[in-house]
Amino acid sequence: xxxxxxxxxxxxxxPICGRVKKTRDGVTGGLLIDNxxxxxLLSIHIVFDSRKGVLMKTxxxxxxxxxxxxxxxxxxxxxxxxxxAPCVPGTPSCPLAPPQSVQVNPHPLNxxxxxxxxxxxxxxxxxxxxxxxxxxxxxxxxALGSEGGSAPGGPSGxxxxxxxxxxxxxxxxxxxxxxxxxxxxxxxxxGSVGAAQALALAGLGAMGVVATASQALGGRxxxxxxxxxxxxxxxxxxxxxxxxxxxxxxxxKDREERMLPRASWIPGASSAxxxxxxxxxxFYTIVPPPPTPSPTGTPEPEKPSQTATPTLxxxxxxxxxxxxxxxxxxxxxxxxxxxxxxxTIKWLGKGVxxxxxxxxxxxxxxxxxxxxxxxxxxxRVGDAVTEGSKIAFRGHYGFRGTRYNPSTVARITGRDLIKxxxxxxxxxxxxxxxxAANLYDYGLGEHRDKGILSPEFAASTMVDYGLAAGAGLVAxxxxxxxxxxxxAGLAALGLTVxxxxxxxLGATAIVGVGIGLALxxxxxxxxxxxxxxxxxxxxxxxxxxxxVIGAVLAQRTGAAVRQSRDAIISKAKEAGNAVxxxxxxxxxxxxxxxxxxxxxxxxxxxxxxxxxxxxxxxxGTAAIGLVGGVLGKVRDSVDRIKxxxxxxxxxxxxxxxxxxxxxxxxxxxxxxxxxxxxxxxxxxxxxxxxxxxxxxxxxxxxxxxxxxxxxxxxxxxxxxxxxxxxxSWPKLGSR
Amino acid sequence: MAKQGxxxxxxxxxxxxxxxxxLAPLGLGVFGAVFVLVPxxxxxxxxVAIGLTVAGTVAAVWSVTRPNWWAAIAYIxxxxxxxxxxxxxAWATLIPQVWVWLVPLAVAYLLAWTxxxxxxxxxxRILREQFAPETRWGRGCLTLFxxxxxxxxxxxxSVGMYGSRFGQGTAVMLVMAVLGSAVAVGFAQAVAEQSWPxxxxxxxxxxxARDGTR
Numbered sequence: 001x002x003x004x005x006x007x008x009x010x011x012x013x014x015p016i017c018g019r020v021k022k023t024r025d026g027v028t029g030g031l032l033i034d035n036x037x038x039x040x041l042l043s044i045h046i047v048f049d050s051r052k053g054v055l056m057k058t059x060x061x062x063x064x065x066x067x068x069x070x071x072x073x074x075x076x077x078x079x080x081x082x083x084x085a086p087c088v089p090g091t092p093s094c095p096l097a098p099p100q101s102v103q104v105n106p107h108p109l110n111x112x113x114x115x116x117x118x119x120x121x122x123x124x125x126x127x128x129x130x131x132x133x134x135x136x137x138x139x140x141x142x143a144l145g146s147e148g149g150s151a152p153g154g155p156s157g158x159x160x161x162x163x164x165x166x167x168x169x170x171x172x173x174x175x176x177x178x179x180x181x182x183x184x185x186x187x188x189x190x191g192s193v194g195a196a197q198a199l200a201l202a203g204l205g206a207m208g209v210v211a212t213a214s215q216a217l218g219g220r221x222x223x224x225x226x227x228x229x230x231x232x233x234x235x236x237x238x239x240x241x242x243x244x245x246x247x248x249x250x251x252x253k254d255r256e257e258r259m260l261p262r263a264s265w266i267p268g269a270s271s272a273x274x275x276x277x278x279x280x281x282x283f284y285t286i287v288p289p290p291p292t293p294s295p296t297g298t299p300e301p302e303k304p305s306q307t308a309t310p311t312l313x314x315x316x317x318x319x320x321x322x323x324x325x326x327x328x329x330x331x332x333x334x335x336x337x338x339x340x341x342x343x344t345i346k347w348l349g350k351g352v353x354x355x356x357x358x359x360x361x362x363x364x365x366x367x368x369x370x371x372x373x374x375x376x377x378x379x380r381v382g383d384a385v386t387e388g389s390k391i392a393f394r395g396h397y398g399f400r401g402t403r404y405n406p407s408t409v410a411r412i413t414g415r416d417l418i419k420x421x422x423x424x425x426x427x428x429x430x431x432x433x434x435x436a437a438n439l440y441d442y443g444l445g446e447h448r449d450k451g452i453l454s455p456e457f458a459a460s461t462m463v464d465y466g467l468a469a470g471a472g473l474v475a476x477x478x479x480x481x482x483x484x485x486x487x488a489g490l491a492a493l494g495l496t497v498x499x500x501x502x503x504x505l506g507a508t509a510i511v512g513v514g515i516g517l518a519l520x521x522x523x524x525x526x527x528x529x530x531x532x533x534x535x536x537x538x539x540x541x542x543x544x545x546x547x548v549i550g551a552v553l554a555q556r557t558g559a560a561v562r563q564s565r566d567a568i569i570s571k572a573k574e575a576g577n578a579v580x581x582x583x584x585x586x587x588x589x590x591x592x593x594x595x596x597x598x599x600x601x602x603x604x605x606x607x608x609x610x611x612x613x614x615x616x617x618x619x620g621t622a623a624i625g626l627v628g629g630v631l632g633k634v635r636d637s638v639d640r641i642k643x644x645x646x647x648x649x650x651x652x653x654x655x656x657x658x659x660x661x662x663x664x665x666x667x668x669x670x671x672x673x674x675x676x677x678x679x680x681x682x683x684x685x686x687x688x689x690x691x692x693x694x695x696x697x698x699x700x701x702x703x704x705x706x707x708x709x710x711x712x713x714x715x716x717x718x719x720x721x722x723x724x725x726x727x728s729w730p731k732l733g734s735r
Numbered sequence: 736m737a738k739q740g741x742x743x744x745x746x747x748x749x750x751x752x753x754x755x756x757x758l759a760p761l762g763l764g765v766f767g768a769v770f771v772l773v774p775x776x777x778x779x780x781x782x783v784a785i786g787l788t789v790a791g792t793v794a795a796v797w798s799v800t801r802p803n804w805w806a807a808i809a810y811i812x813x814x815x816x817x818x819x820x821x822x823x824x825a826w827a828t829l830i831p832q833v834w835v836w837l838v839p840l841a842v843a844y845l846l847a848w849t850x851x852x853x854x855x856x857x858x859x860r861i862l863r864e865q866f867a868p869e870t871r872w873g874r875g876c877l878t879l880f881x882x883x884x885x886x887x888x889x890x891x892x893s894v895g896m897y898g899s900r901f902g903q904g905t906a907v908m909l910v911m912a913v914l915g916s917a918v919a920v921g922f923a924q925a926v927a928e929q930s931w932p933x934x935x936x937x938x939x940x941x942x943x944a945r946d947g948t949r
Contacts, residue, residue: 420884420885423885425885425886426885426886426888426889427889428886429883429886429889429890429893430886430889430892430893433889433890433893433897434893437893437896437897437900437901440901441900441901445901464896464897467892467896468889468892468893468896469889471888471889471891471892471895472886472887472888472889472890472891472892473888474765474888475887475888475891475892476887476888478761478762478765478766481758481761481762482762482763482766482814484750484758485750485755485758485759485762485795485799485810486807486810486811486814498866498925498929499922499925500862500865500866500921500925501865501877501880501881501884502865502876502877502880502921503865503918503921503922503925505880505883505884505887506887506914506917506918506921507818507918507922508887508888508891509887509888509890509891509914510766510769510818510821510891510911510914510915510918511765511766511769511888511891512887512888512889512890512891512892512893512894512895513769513773513891513892513894513895513907513910513911513914514765514768514769514772514773514821514891514895514911515769515891515892515895516891516892516893516894516895516896516897516898516899517772517773517774517895517896517899517907518768518769518772518773518895519892519895519896520895520896520899520900521772521775521899525896
């Protein structure tokens with residue numbers, strides 16, 4: 001750095017900003033970074049505005065070198081293969097990898113210097129976890145023939161008769177041994193047999209039987225127990241797959257390979273006939289194979305996983321707790337997966353159960369139907385299920401035997417179809433759909449004016465749920481019937497027609513849709529809902545009565561509770577009073593005693609003083625009387641003596657009586673919370689008195705007989721005219 | 736062949752003719768009722784349904800009592816025709832131009848029946864994929880059907896009831912059309928593939944030779 005060049009003072013270099021300019025003494029130094037936010041290292045251009053020269057070239061070269069180093073070297077150093085810096089165990093800069101541990105004190109000692117014996121801990125037994133896969137096996141009956149009849153040491157490469165892993169593996173299969181050894185079935189059965197298990201797992205009718213064998217392929221087998229079949233039987237009865245080496249059609253390997261359409265995505269499926277080990281391997285393992293106990297004992301690790309702490313008390317020994325993983329016995333079937341309790345996580349528990357039921361359905365795919373030449377259907381369990389548990393596994397799905405009539409198989413699986421329609425899952429689907437639809441309808445849809453709290457909503461939900469579930473049952477039953485008929489009809493031909501799973505489900509769904517449309521079209525649901533609503537209303541009166549009864553009971557209960565409460569309170573008060581009276585009595589007794597003693601002392605002193613005074617007075621009077629005025633002075637002296645004596649009397653201080661604190665016990669009365677008695681609204685029934693229409697009493701018209709009374713004609717009494725005599729008064733004089 | 740059939744008959748003789756005559760109209764009648772009533776009642780459809788039901792019943796009784804390949808195929812076809820007819824009526828509701836859907840549907844149905852003769856390997860592979868799917872899609876579909884399987888009828892009824900109630904009749908018809916077409920064609924292919932080797936005119940060497948497995 002020479003003076004003329006003067007390094008640019010890019011002291012405030014900020015990559016993000018990309019540009020810094022600073023001027024000193026007329027020199028403008030600028031650091032320009034193109035596209036700074038992306039590839040700063042790859043494209044840095046330093047431009048000196050004033051002096052371009054050696055410095056710029058040098059910086060360019062350095063920048064380029066640094067860039068190359070960063071691009072080429074740093075990723076290598078940062079990679080996983082990079083040689084890390086020396087790491088000293090135990091230092092904070094050398095963290096442990098998770099699975100490792102550090103031995104703090106490899107040789108712990110007791111306080112007396114003796115070494116501590118550290119018992120070795122047990123090793124962790126590896127646990128094999130195999131996830132069951134939804135893998136319906138496609139069982140080719142031809143594989144049976146090839147198995148039972150593969151030539152010993154033949155080119156099939158199937159070794160000990162394990163080409164299919166079907167016959168020889170099923171040690172439970174005893175009765176149908178002969179048929180299983182038949183040298184093959186027609187090609188039609190190739191698809192059908194494996195298909196049946198797909199129906200079994202979903203409860204769908206396996207409509208099919210492969211009845212006849214292809215004699216062209218089967219090596220001309222006649223009769224039920226031909227040679228090849230006998231070989232196969234011996235194989236299965238003995239449970240030794242080596243028996244399969246006998247017999248034979250000598251199926252070449254490539255043909256056998258092609259005749260076994262395996263699902264290649266299943267682990268082990270591609271090795272169906274690739275030798276002993278591969279052939280015996282299950283397509284997928286539902287139950288993990290039991291661990292084989294080693295006769296050499298439990299392997300012990302070289303070092304315990306952890307050691308004692310360095311601070312030990314004297315004579316303390318370390319006893320590591322080693323939990324040995326129990327060895328699984330042969331044929332061990334792991335317990336079913338944990339089921340969560342529905343109390344705490346109720347819905348989650350139900351979901352887990354639903355998943356478990358689905359899982360059980362998936363495991364049912366291990367059931368395989370194999371058509372026999374005799375027309376019967378053999379039911380067997382694949383290698384996925386361990387030996388010894390196949391019978392139970394098969395019986396769980398309704399197949400307790402190994403050989404059935406095809407119609408029986410159809411009936412069993414058809415019954416399972418109907419069972420599936422009655423399962424919790426199907427009923428749950430019905431409930432969810434009906435609830436969701438009615439929530440929408442009564443919450444946002446056409447009937448939102450009634451609301452989701454109305455009895456109409458409840459009635460609609462209930463009716464829809466019942467109809468959906470019933471329609472599902474009818475649909476399943478219909479498909480089961482039709483499938484059973486198809487099975488029977490085709491089985492009479494020695495023909496297997498197995499419906500794939502989705503087709504049976506599709507047919508069921510079609511019937512379900514049709515039934516649903518018909519129900520809605522004909523208003524079956526509406527009629528039912530109206531009746532249910534009426535029922536709800538009728539039940540409302542019953543509910544009211546129940547409420548009234550409940551209210552009465554509540555009132556009586558409340559009265560009883562109140563009485564109990566009052567009794568408790570009164571008893572408590574009495575107890576409190578009793579305690580308080582006792583205490584106050586004690587205190588009063590003590591106080592009165594003390595006061596009485598004090599009063600007695602005081603009175604005694606006063607009386608003594610009075611007596612002395614009286615005596616002195618008497619003496620003084622006598623002296624006065626006797627001695628005259630000389631002794632008068634003695635009186636004063638006596639008075640002074642008296643006062644002095646009184647003053648010199650001791651002060652009687654009453655002792656302080658500290659009464660004991662009597663703490664009354666806190667009596668916490670129980671809170672008697674009266675039950676809220678919500679009196680129901682008693683809606684008195686409207687008693688509509690019948691209109692009593694008084695009958696109009698129409699009195700009969702009594703027509704009284706006309707009594708014609710006789711006219712009584714009173715006799716005319718002619719009174720004699722009395723003519724008064726004219727009296728002529730004499731005129732009295734005129735005036 | 737006759738002896739072979741006689742020997743095989745006991746395995747399937749649990750279905751008597753009267754049982755088949757009783758149950759076949761019942762099972763086929765439900766599909767016939769769906770065919771008649773969806774999307775609306777049709778007197779023509781009723782006649783067709785009655786004819787197919789009667790024919791299917793006769794074929795079922797015949798195939799149960801006297802093993803006959805044609806009778807069995809006739810019985811299955813009567814059933815599939817009912818489903819196919821339901822799908823056709825639904826398609827007709829959706830698409831008035833009949834040829835748009837009728838030609839592909841008829842071709843697919845015929846192709847499904849003849850596929851074992853045309854391409855045995857492909858036919859066998861299709862059937863095998865339905866039973867033991869090897870493709871990702873097949874596995875996914877199988878898992879889906881396993882999950883919804885038991886509730887298929889209830890789900891269908893829910894679609895039927897609520898779809899029309901909420902004014903989604905077109906969607907319901909679409910479901911019915913697609914489902915009916917797929918099931919009818921798929922069933923036809925499955926039955927054809929499995930029953931093809933037992934056809935009356937088959938040569939003995941054809942048993943197993945046309946199943947595509949060798």
